[in-house]
Amino acid sequence: MNGPLWMSIAFVGCMLIGVPIPWAAGVATVIGLHIIDIPFTLLSQTAYNAFESFPLMTIPLFVLAGKLMEKGGMSEHLIHIARKMVGSLRGGTSLVTIVSCGLFASLTGSGPATTAAIGSITIPAMVDEGYPKKFASGISASSGALGSIIPPSNLLIIYALIAEESVPKLFLAGLVPGFMVILFLILTSTTVCRVSGFGGKVDDDFSFRPLLRALWEGKWAIGAPLIILGGIYSGIFTPTEASAVAVFYGLFVGIAVYKKLTVGNVIESLKFTTTMVGTVLVILGSTKAFGQLVAFYDIPLAVQGFFTGFTDNPFLVLMMISFLYILAGMWMESIPQVVIFTAVLLPVVKSMGVDPIFFGVLTVLTCEVGFLTPPIGVNLFVSSRIAGISLEESSVGVLPFVVPYIATITILCAMPWLTTGVVEMFFK
Template identity: 30%
Template sequence: MTVFIPITALLVLFGLGIPVAFCIFLSTIFYFLLNDTLPMMMLIQRLAGGLESVTLLAIPFFVMAGVFMNHSGISKRLLRFSEVLTGHMNGGLAQVNVVLSTLMGGLSGSNIADAAMGSKLLVPQMVARGYSASFSSAVTAASALITPIIPPGIALIIYGYVNNVSIGKLFLAGVVPGLMLCLMMMGLVSFISKKRNYAPLREKRAPLSEIALSAKDAVLALLLPIIIIGGIRFGVFTPTEAGAAAVIYALVLGMFIYKEMNSNLLWDATKESVMASANVLLIICVAVGFSKFLTWERVPQDLAFWLTSVVDSPIAFLLIVNLFLLAVGMFLEGNAVMIVLAPLLAPVAKSYGIDPVHFGIIFIFNSAIGTVTPPLGTVMFTTCSITKVKIEDFVREILPFWLLLIVALIMITYIPLISIGLPNLVFG
C-alpha cells in the first residue's frame, strides 16, 4: 500500500498536466508521509545526494556548448553544407531538414531544442517553397528524434549516469543507428516528395569544388563529436571533462574563429544554458529520491522476478519492453520515462544477458518515439506550437515517419550489431 499510493498519485498528477519534476517530487513526499519510520530530512538528503556526481556536470557543459554553437553562426554554416549535399534530391529542402538535424544532433544534444530550431529556421522556408506546413512540421519533428542517440546527446549521459553504463560506449553506440535513421528518413522524404512534386533546390548535384568550400566552413563544428569521442576513448579526458572542453571549443569558434558571438550574445547564451540545465537537473534530482523508495520497497527486484518467471527469452522480453515503453511514451516526457523506468528495467535486461549499452540505445530511442506520438508528445507540441499547425494535421503527416521509426526500432532491437558493433570495435 505504501508503494501503491505514491505511484497512483504520480499517474494522477501526470494526467492533470503538472510539470514532470513536481509530479515526481510530490509522489515521493506522499511516500515519506505515509511511512512514519522515515524522517523527512532523509528525503532532503536523498534529493541533494542525487546531484552529487561529477558525471552530471557533463549535462550543463554539453547544454552550454550546444547553445554557444547555435549563437556562433554554426547553424547557418551547417545549413549551407546540408543544402550543397542534398539540394539536388527530390524534396531538396526537406532533405536538408533531415541532414541538418543529424549534424546538429551532435551539438544541441536535445530533440526538443533541435525541433524548435528546425521549426523556426526551416519550416517557414519550406512553406514558402510550396511544401505544406503540416508535412514540413512532421519532417522537422521526426528528424529531431535522431538527436538523442547522436553523441553527445543529453539522454545518453543521463542513461549512463542512472544505470552506471559507460558514457563513452553509449556515445559510440548511437553513431550507426543515428546515421541509419538519417538515411531511412531521406529515403522516405524522397518517396513522398516525388509523389507530391516537391522540387529539388537545384537542378543537378553540386560540383566537388562547391562541396569542398561548404565543408571547409562547417568542418570545425563537425569535428566536435569526433574530438569528444576520441578524447574519451584515448583517455585524454573523462565525459565530464569532455563537456568542459566542448564549451571552450564552442567559445573559441564563436568569438575568435567565426567572430559572430559578442558579449551580449554570450550573456544571452549563458542564461539560456542555465535555464535548460536547471530543467534537466531538477528532474534528475527528484527522480533519484523517487527511485530510492522504489528500491527500498524492492519494486525492481520483484519486477525482475515476475518477468523472468513469465518470460523465458530475451526476444520476448525486448518485445514486451518495447510495447510497454511505446505506450508509456504517449503520455510521459522522454527523460522522465528514462529516469523512472530505466533503473527498473535495465537490471532485468542484464539478467537476460542483454548488453547494457545495447539496451540503453533501445530504451533511449523508444522513449524518443513517444515524443511525436499523441496525446502528449513533447516534440509534437513544441513543433506545432511554433509552426501553428493543427495537431490532427500533424498526426496525419507524421504517420509514415512513425511507421519508419517503428521499423528502425525493431532493427535496433533485434540486430545488436547496429548499436554495439562500433563500441566493441573501438573499446574492444
C-alpha cells in the same frame, strides 16, 4: 499496507490532475516512505547524491556549447554542407533538414534544441517551395529528435548516471542507431515526396567539388564534433572535460571566426542553459529518490514476473518494453521517463542477459518517439510553432516519420550486437 500500490495510485492520480512529473514522483515517494517508516530525509539525501555526480556537469556545459554554436552561426554552415550533399535529390530541402539535424545533433545533445536551430531555417524554406506545412513541421520534429541519440546526448548521460554505466561507451553505442534513423528518414521522406508529388531539387546535380568547398568553408562547424568525440575516444580528455572544451570552442568560433556571437547572444545562451539545467535538477532529484524506493520495494522483481508470465524470449520482452516506453512517452517527459523506468526495468533486462549499454540506447530511442507524440511531444510544439500550424496538424504530418524510429527499434531488439559490437571494438 501495499506500498507499491499506493505509490502507483498517487503517482498516476497526480499526473491525471495535471501535477508536474517531478512533484508527482515526490508525492508518491513521500507516501512510500511513510508506509515503511523511513525518514523523509531520504529525499534530500538522494537529491544531494544525484547532484554530486561529477559527470552531471557535462549536461549544462553541452547545453551551453550547443546554444553558443547555434547563435555563433554554425547551424547555417551545416545546412550549407547538407545542401551540397543531398540537395540535388528529390525532396531536397526535406533531406537537407534531415542531414543538417544529424550534423547539428553532434553539437548539442538535445532534440528540441536541434529542432529549433535547424527548423527555424528549413521550415520557412520548405513552405516557400510548396511543401505542406504539416509535412515541413513533421520532418523537422522527427529529424530534430536525432539530437537525443547522436552523441553527445543529454539523455544518454542521464541514463549513464542512473545505470552507473560508461558515458563514452553509451556515446559510441548511439552512433549506429543514429545513422540508421537518418537513412530511414531519408528513404521515408523521398517516398512521401514522390508519392505526393511535391519537393523538387534545391541544388545542381551532385558534384564533389562544391561539396568539398562547402566542407572547407564550414570546417570550423564540422570540427566541433571531431574535437569533442575525437578527444574522448583518443583519451585526451573525459566527457566532462570535453563539454568544457566544447564551450570554449563555441565561444572562440562564434566570436573570432564567424563573428556572429554577441554579448547579447552569450547572455541569452546562459539564460537558456540555466532554465534547462534547473529543470533537469528538479526532475532528477525527485525521480531518483522515487527510483530508489522502487528498488527497495522489489518492484523490478514483480515486473520481471509480469513479463516472463507472457514470454521469456528477450526479443519479445524488449519489444513489449519498447511499447511501454512509447506509450508512457505520450504522457511523460523524457528525463523522468529515463530515471524512473531505468530503475524498474534495467534489473529485469539484465537478468535476461541484455547488455545495459544496449538497453540505454533502446531507452533513448523510445524516448525520441515520445518527442513526436502528443500531448507531451516537445519537438511537435517547437516545429508547429515555427510552421504556424496547430499541434494536431503537426501530429498528422509527423506520422510517416515515426515509422523509421519503430523500424530501428525493431531491428536493434532483434540484433543488439549492432550497438554493442561497435563498443566492443573500441573497449576490449
